[in-house]
Amino acid sequence: MTKPSPSRFDAIVIGAGFSGLYALHRLRELGVRTLVLEAAEDVGGTWLFNRYPGARCDIESIEYSYSFSDEIQQEWVWTETMPAQPEIEAYLHFVADKLDLRRDIRFNTRVVAMTYDEAAGEWMVQTQSGESLVASFVVAASGILSVPLDPDFPGMETFTGASLFTGHWPKEGFDLSGKRVGVIGTGSTGVQLIPVVAKEAEHLTVFQRSPAYTLPWEVRPFDDGELDELKANYAEIRAAQRQHAVGAARLSAFSVLFDMMAKPPLKAASRQEQLRAIEEGGVMGALSWGDVFFDIEANRMAAKLYGEAVARIVKDPETAASLTPSHPFGCKRPIIDQGYYDTFNRDNVTLVDLRKGPIVEITPTGIRTEQGHHDLDVIIYATGFDAMTGALTRINVHGRDRLSLADFWSSEGPYTYLGIAVAGFPNLFIVQAPGSPSAATNFVAALEQHIEWIGDCIAYLRDNGYRTIEALPDAQHEWIEHTTALVAPTVLVDPSCSSWYNGGNVPGKKRMYMGYTAGIPEYRRRCDEIADAGYTGFKLG
Template sequence: MAQSGAPRRYDALVIGAGFSGLYALHRLRELGVRTRVLEMADAVGGTWLVNRYPGARCDIESIEYSYSFSDEIQQEWVWTETMPAQPEIEAYLNFVADRLDLRRDIAFNTEVAAMTYDDAAAAWTVTTRTGERFIAPFVVAASGILSVPLEPDIAGMGGFEGTSLYTSRWPKSGVDLTGRRVGVVGTGSTGVQLIPVVAREAAHLHVFQRSAAYTLPWQVRPFAPGELDALKADYGNIRAAQREHPVGAARLSAFSVLLDMLARPPLKSASREEQLRAVREHGVMGALNWGDLFFDIDANRMAAQLYGEAVARIVRDPRTAAALVPTHPFACKRPIIDQGYYETFNRDNVTLVDLRAEPINAVTPTGIRTAAGDYDLDVIVYATGFDAMTGALSRIDVRGRDGALLRDVWAREGPVSYLGLQVAGFPNLFTVQGPGSPSAATNFVAALEQHVEWIGDCIAYLRANGHSTIEALPTAQAEWIEHTTALVAPTVLVHPTCSSWYNGGNVPGKKRMYMGYTGGIPEYRRRCDEIAAAGYSGFELG
């Protein structure tokens, strides 16, 4: 990687131009911090730019999965649906970038390859894939928690003579699947959203299921005439309630449904008739809507059996219905919204391939070969998940104090950080939604706004008080990890049978540790504010 020209200097560099990066740029500019955003793609949008697969949609209501810092933006933008699909979210972020004139400070097609901290200069040198160099005292990593897809490693993939597609880089022009034999590998959140849409187009769809998923049936609808105007008129109250809600989504969302379950009666004390009535009246939601599932693994297993009974009421083929029942604890993975997922398996042109019974041996030139036989396909779609939370920074050569390599620290110690905002040994490097923050367990936008505002205030404080560095103390980091780990210790979130991107169990070789903060955004905000008010306790200022 050849270096090209003299480095360009700024007060701060932001990595990424998705939701977090755009707000970080705006906030830092308001504070008088000369900032440059480095974005590897050719446009704004982050995750919502590249994950444009059919059916891609948010699981939080649009009026809450949006910025709250600008009343002008939330009044001017017009959402069309209760829960926005990918094209609408991408359009929204482009609107924000134009409305705030952000593009002039964003370098597109600029992929960061390395970041090195210079202790003597108290500054970071950031080097791109093409050899460009940027120097700044502060770096804000807004590189996303679900921005690095896991590439499947299946023998023979390169020899497939049909079309190979990846949900994380779906062609912008779309793909016509009409009349084609399609295989989808993966049934996580992406697969559950994608499969019903593909099934309506394909001549035949084979779903290759590695791990069955729990889903939450959902109704997404266009706003009725006047409905959005009424919500906008009440935005003050909506945002106030959102700020006080543990998951940052006071209205209906996949997360708020889970939270509401905690107040429900326990499953273990329910009679058989009460259990069956819940399933008759509420389907799969009735199987899961009990208060003891999060803390009692036996109750959780009972719910899984009840869930299987609910699925069997929808899916006509008993063998398929049985294969669609998850084996991991409910809630140990991110909840998935479902729009006709199970009904899709009643279609004559859809076949479920249970990889627990017949693992994939190889991709062949004509399709996929499992232990049970060959499946001829024209198109293979890989929906195989993400290296969450730490993946983006682990793929950059990030070297902190004394040359410490961040990916080695996380490989050795697990995904550690202090507050999800900094990692000890990496001064002046801020992470938006890093491990140990509320991010993955909350409304991402509500959580990121708090992070960006805290980081902006911190940089302003340092500059105003003559400090050139801020670094998380190892002791504070260890105490924070101990605290976040203790919060989930009594729950099914850390049960050994759960391999989730929440705990890194979906990535071969990644050290397992639950990576979110489950105490809720209000409590997290209180702790962060308290730390700042105490002169940034737990950090060393230089």
């Protein structure tokens, strides 16, 4: 029997989260015949899988949302200042239905391989079910935090209780009442999860590998009429958002960090000024100094002051000391929290500082560390992500001359041009790749710029008779030199810090700071300048 010819499309988009949905809509508007392939059963991306208790965005809802459609932003009703996971997932369902996107999305379809056909100038895309599809262009909208790190503790399979993973939380939820619960991990996920679990579990044991800096935050329902007033001013809000470095002009974890840089230097502050800062601002006051990001000595001073602020909240001195971070502030993603430190004053919460003795093994009845054994009914793994590159390196991507993307990024580092394209991989666009602003900005604001630039590029190629576009190696190298130079004078590259920003949280991953830190407006200016000049740094064929 003759094997059927593969289905053909102008473009294939991988992923149906925030980026993939907008990519489909934008390309459709341009008349590009597009198909989206999504491994999950529905839209949502990261916000579909991360249903753990307490999951929430750290950008205000009216800015962590699409700006391309005034109709959508006027119709959708946010209920809180910073949205929780269920509301964000519901929002993406609303958008998919409003724009009739589902008819061009294939769910439960995992991409396992992509091979570039040089002779035809096309991509052959293979799915887990064995189907082959062909497209002139591929837009990888596979997410920067879509691949959880699989924990690898000895004895995990022997545990007789329930094992839960924050990145794949059960859709139906899980009843933790009356349970002895252990949580491994105190990154952003753990900090959000722990206060919620503590209120439900009989006893919570937190296994902390690396203490986090957190920014206490008030999240509240909108007051009557407040959202209507904001919607009436959406044009001004969006204009301010586009001009802000992090794409969030209102309060967010990122905008607060940028504001800190305008403060007076810590090294010039008197002891009385330092104490006044934590008396008035708590842990936020400990960090709000202008030299903390650029001077490692000032950063260490801020860390010590932060510990003093924590000790004013956490009653047990040993626990407070264990909760004080030892890595530089700012080298990891900032975390917002709601009652995180107060949680450790509860009688049913125990902190295990793994710096004093790591986990030895998971046993049938709990977790054994070098400090002792802890009996548990449930273990929750909040162990982080293989960020930025993880989704694409798990697909067998081969470009020109059979170059493997995973091998290239593993050996050379996560190099890209503009955080959008990789030399040797023609007609492959990556949304928010390493070298883009994504990691240190409002993700939605950054992705909208990406999708619009990619759409305009494909339209330019079509209108001018080009079939292919490929990043040039020299331009790629210059771009990475530029992004690296931006962070060189900051604590972001301090060798003592291992985070998903630099890949240091993944064993064997090439370390390199993966974000673009000059801000979205400057990034947009550079991308537009390159496009206006006929796509300098690219080879068009």
